Amino acid sequence: MSSDSPPTEELRRAPAAFTDRVTADGRFGREAVAGRYRLVINRACPWAHRAVIVRRLMGLEDAISLAVTDPLQEVIAGEDHWVFSEGTGSPGGKDPVLGIHALREAYLARDPRYTGGVSVPALVDVETGHLVTNDFDRLTLDLGAEWAPLARPGAPELYPEALRDEIDTLCEEIYQDLNNAVYRAGFAPDQKHYDAAVGAVFGRLDALEERLTGRRYLLGDALTEADIRLFPTLVRFDAVYHGHFKCNIRKLSEYPALWAYARDLFQTPGFGDTTHFGHIRTHYYYVHAAINPTRVIAAGPDTRGWLTAHHRESLGGAPFGAGTAPGPVPAGERL
Structure with a gap:
């Protein structure tokens, strides 16, 4: 739903479209490797804020790079999209690592036929440019547990058994x-x-x-x-x-x-x-x-x-x- 359109029914959040997990042992096909993934966020978004907090508490800044989208969204094909801009450290309006202007490009790189919504946080594979996951619920749990081998000494246990x-x-x-x-x-x-x-x-x-x-x-x-x-x-x-x-x-x-x-x-x-x-x-x-x-x-x-x-x-x-x-x-x- 466009933010310019008045609501006609109660807000319902769609489930995450991409839910691949990155784990310490790679048991789901993707292994936690330093430098391989980039976390795309927006500073305004509370769901993205969770992921940034966990990344910082765990000391994963060197393992997972951070990309920040503009607080204002850009209308593309009639819908609002998260984009990169000069104001958030992206020269020429493109993320300097992923080389994209709109986050939706990473979604389409993953699935060219994708027509659903685009959300943050998003974990993107730097090598392929493909979106890995936009599952904000699972992402923080995995950052706190599955990425623990790459965490800083003294990192807290955020999800104790x-x-x-x-x-x-x-x-x-x-x-x-x-x-x-x-x-x-x-x-x-x-x-x-x-x-x-x-x-x-x-x-x-x-x-x-x-x-x-x-x-x-x-x-x-x-x-x-x-x-x-x-x-x-x-x-x-x-x-x-x-x-x-x-x-x-x-x-x-x-x-x-x-x-x-x-x-x-x-x-x-x-x-x-x-x-x-x-x-x-x-x-x-x-x-x-x-x-x-x-x-x-x-x-x-x-x-x-x-x-x-x-x-x-x-x-x-x-x-x-x-x-x-x-x-x-x-x-x-x-x-």
């Missing part, structure tokens, strides 16, 4: 009621669908507020995949979801525990240093013309609040468990 069932259950609840529900509210075709979606959003936020009042992270004393999947929605909440998507019963900053938790994560290496508020506001307010036809981009809120003291360390725990923090952000990726 003993917690996987609990992580999976919690992540599904967060996805249904929050990650995706903010979109269902923003693009609701009528009052009934909006009311249901916004009710789910704040019901989940209320539950998370209670959960995080007495614990530092979602599953105890260290970061897991669950925290990584929650953060991109929280960091976008007051900036775009509260106003632009009409999720305005409360602001994130009005939840004492959640707001402190979100600031704790933001100030942890891998989270705030992968967040680009300028790209977030620009993309949402400009591209979603159906719900913001003037394309006026909001100026706020003031992001300095994200750097204020959170005092969550008093709850104990350590973000990386027995591991260590990642090093500095690579020079070409600093925000």
